[in-house]
Amino acid sequence: MEFDIRLPIGLMFAIFGTVLATYGLLSDPSIYQRSLGINMNLNWGAVLLISGFVLLYFGRRAGAKS
Amino acid sequence: MLIQLSWIDFLLLAIYAVFTLGVGFALKRSINSSDDFFLSGRSIPAWITGLAFLSANLGAQEVIGMAASGAKYGMMTSHFYWVGAVPAMVFVGVFMIPFYYGSKARSVPEYLKMRFDEKTRGLNAVSFAVMTIFSSGISMYAMGLLLESLLGWNHHFSIWFSGAFVLAYILLGGLTSAIYNEVLQFFLIVAGFIPLVFLGLRDVGGWAGLTARLEKVSTSNGYGPGAYTKAWAYMGSADQNPMGVEWFGLVMGLGFVLSFGYWCTDFLVVQRAMAANSMSAARRTPLIAAVPKMLFPFLVILPGMIAIALTYQSGSSSFALPKKLDGTFNYDLAIPMMMVQYFPSGMLGLGLTALLASFMSGMAGNVTAFNTVWTYDIYQAYIKKDGDDKHYLNVGRQATVFGIVASVGAAYLAASFNNIMDMLQLVFAFVNAPLFATFMLGMFWKRATGHGAFTGLLSGTIAAAIHHGLTLPGHAVVGIKGGWLGAIKMYPSEMAQNFWTAIWAWSTCFVVTIIVSLLTKPKPGSELKGLVYSLTPKQSEEGLSWYQKPGIVGIGVLVLIVILNLIFL
Secondary structure (H helix, E strand, O other): OOOOOOHHHHHHHHHHHHHHHHHHHHHHHHHHHOOOOOOOOOOOHHHHHHHHHHHHHHHHHHHOOO | OOOOOOOOHHHHHHHHHHHHHHHHHHHOOOOOOHHHHHHHHOOOOHHHHHHHHHHOOOOOHHHHHHHHHHHHHHHHEEEEEEEHHHHHHHHHHHHHHHHHHHOOOHHHHHHHHHOHHHHHHHHHHHHHHHHHHHHHHHHHHHHHHHHHHOOOOOOOHHHHHHHHHHHHHHHHHHHHHHHHHHHHHHHHHHHHHHHHHHHHHHHHHHHHHHHHHHHHHHHHHHOOOOOOOOOOOOOOHHHHHOOOOOHHHHHHHHHHHHHHHHHHHHHHHHHHOEEEOOHHHHHHHHHHHHHHHHHHHHHHHHHHHHHHHHHOOOOOOOOOEEEEOOEEEEHHHHHHHHHHHHHHOHHHHHHHHHHHHHHHHHHHHHHHHHHHHHHEEEEEEEHHOOOOOOHHHHHHHHHHHHHHHHHHHHHOOOOOOHHHHHHHHHHHHHHHHHHHHHHHHHHHOOOOOHHHHHHHHHHHHHHHHHHHHHHEEEOOOOOEEOOOOOOEEEOOOOHHHHHHHHHHHHHHHHHHHHHHHHHHOOOOHHHEEEEEEEOOOOOOOOOHHHHHHHHHHHHHHHHHHHHHHHHHH
């Protein structure tokens, strides 16, 4: 196997999270009416960002071991 | 109603596309032999093959079809997971993978050649090749239709574009590319569906609000109050529940025959376990997959149940399932319409990416299984036996192109059923149902012979066709739904008809295989070592920790599944 799959997935999730959370901070709050008043972009973007870093961490740790 | 995507949604889609193709390019260097291309060089760790094992099946039929069934049948849809898939996954991991992986067969049909004979392999290889093309075509069709109705994208464009996209990443990285994308897609589906379920549940007033509304759905459809929220309570007879199936037909037809047939013998999923880096990893592949699998009803069935509940009594939003021109609900739109309802720009892009990823990887799974079977079991077996490895690698690449083009053709054919799941079950019933009897006898009865297996398979498939031709689900017209030999029996639903078709096919194959085997000469025991249970030395589990032992993990999974069934009894 060439590389640990957690690295690209982690990176992608981190980018997704950053994009969503930033958009959530800057976007017009009225678009969150449809998500029942919750700023899903900001909240879920933050979750994705953290998950991305967790995946990156484990991917790198596994890479360092071998 | 057409949805306008904003730039942020397209940005997320573009990021996904770049990563998918990027992974393909990064893997290109590691493809040097046909073994790398078709089997990932048998080098992938168990957790990755496990997630791929799960995701290879998580294509269009799963996410769209399961939510559609959730809206149509309610909680009973969980039987597809808790009676069907999970027990079968435990069985294949504990009992069957040792023969697949240990025999060094490169495909499921090749195992059949080792265990039985050439004609049994040929029959299986050809029918499997046709089936994968159809499955792949169905997912393309579903995606094209969805994107057209939702976003106004031309469906011809969607079909050809997704075909080209999948083609590119499989040609680059072979099976590894497909497996990596399946893992990526697993995470994307989870990331896209958790917020959907969260918002849906919030809208409907939590579990309590959902059950209260679903009681209304049950009673206004003429069932007992819990028919949409209980998995078992209304299974006593077929007319008490929306699925129109009684417990025996369900447990035997769906549980024992169809699910075991699919998860234990379908090369699409078994191929993922064959790519694992050790016997222990191969055996744990389906067991690792079983754990998220048993939780998936909460991600893919629950949205459908929420959708139908809100349709009968709205929540704080105005969500309702759209209807088709003929006035019936368009169940297949449950997931996409909920995304449109609840997701603002941004999240909508994420949800759409998750859906597209699942369509793509469903197609990729089929195409990677197809090109392997085509190359090893059809081309190498019948067309050119003595090519060098480079030649077969090339043939595999050409087969990938052919597979995609044929899928596109199948996509244009796949338009007549309203619920994708029903159509797939029908195809599986004809081809897969007898198959499990063949494998069971092949792996656990050393007396079973090639002639027996072949005639058994053939008569099982014919029995399926005859049963389908003689029966008809209620209110259906004679034709593709059955009855073309003269409808002598009516079933309450298509589902019930499919399950019983499977039961007939399995039983016929089982009996015919035994009779013909007893009348023909068996292979000598020396040729069956490693292929049959009684002639294979037991796997040594020394030095493995408890969580690496398939037996122990398998029992743990089964205990959890019993608990889940009891909770939703």
